[in-house]
Amino acid sequence: xxxxxxxxxxxxxxxxxxxxxxxxxxxxxxxxxxxxxxxxxxxxxxxxxxxxxxxxxxxxxxxxxxxxxxxxxxxxxxxxxxxxxxxxxxxxxxxxxxxxxxxxxxxxxxxxxxxxxxxxxxxxxxxxxxxxxxxxxxxxxxxxxxxxxxxxxxxxxxxxxxxxxxx
Numbered sequence: 001x002x003x004x005x006x007x008x009x010x011x012x013x014x015x016x017x018x019x020x021x022x023x024x025x026x027x028x029x030x031x032x033x034x035x036x037x038x039x040x041x042x043x044x045x046x047x048x049x050x051x052x053x054x055x056x057x058x059x060x061x062x063x064x065x066x067x068x069x070x071x072x073x074x075x076x077x078x079x080x081x082x083x084x085x086x087x088x089x090x091x092x093x094x095x096x097x098x099x100x101x102x103x104x105x106x107x108x109x110x111x112x113x114x115x116x117x118x119x120x121x122x123x124x125x126x127x128x129x130x131x132x133x134x135x136x137x138x139x140x141x142x143x144x145x146x147x148x149x150x151x152x153x154x155x156x157x158x159x160x161x162x163x164x165x166x167x
Contacts, residue, residue: 015058043072050099052076056107056116064106081116084123093129100131109139110154119154 001114005021025031033099044050055061061077063107067076074153076090094101105120107113 013059013062015061040072043088048099050094050097050101052094052101052103054078054103054105054107055106055122056080056105078116078120080112081124082120082123086122087120088127091124093133094124095127095129098130101128101133103132103134105134106138107136109141109144109151113139 002009002012006158018041023034025034032063054073055064056078061075062073065110078086082090103121103124105117107117110136117136124132139149143149
C-alpha cells in the first residue's frame with residue numbers, strides 16, 4: 001500500500017532499525033552555527049520539581065514526542081517490560097537531577113500492560129533517592145468506559161489474565 005501511494009511512507013514508524021553516524025562539520029565555525037541553531041534553554045532548571053513521561057508502546061512515541069518535546073519533558077519508551085539496566089539508568093538520571101519527580105505512564109489496560117507499569121514503578125522506587133509520584137495517565141478503566149474505547153478479550157495465553165478476569 002505504501003508503494004502504491006495509498007499510505008504515505010511516514011505514516012508507519014519503524015523504530016527498531018536506525019543509522020548511527022556522528023555529526024561532522026567542515027570547520028569550527030560551521031559547528032558553532034549548527035549548535036546555535038539548535039540551542040534551547042532548559043525549561044526545568046529553575047523548577048522545584050522534575051517530570052518524565054513513560055510510554056509502553058514504541059509505536060506511539062512519534063505522536064507523544066511532539067507534546068513532550070514542546071515542554072522539555074523526557075519521553076521514556078519502555079516497550080513493555082523495561083530492562084533492569086534501562087530502569088537503573090533512568091533512576092540515575094533522576095537522582096542526578098535531585099528534585100522531587102513526577103512520572104506519568106501511558107500504557108495498555110491489559111494484565112501485562114498493568115503489570116509492566118507496576119514493575120517500572122517498583123524498580124524505579126528501589127533505585128531513586130528523591131521522592132517520586134507515579135501516575136498512570138492512560139489507559140485507565142474510567143477512560144475505557146467514558147470514551148467508549150474499543151477493547152478486545154484478554155489473551156488466554158497471558159499468564160497475568162487471571163488478574164484481570166477476576167477484577
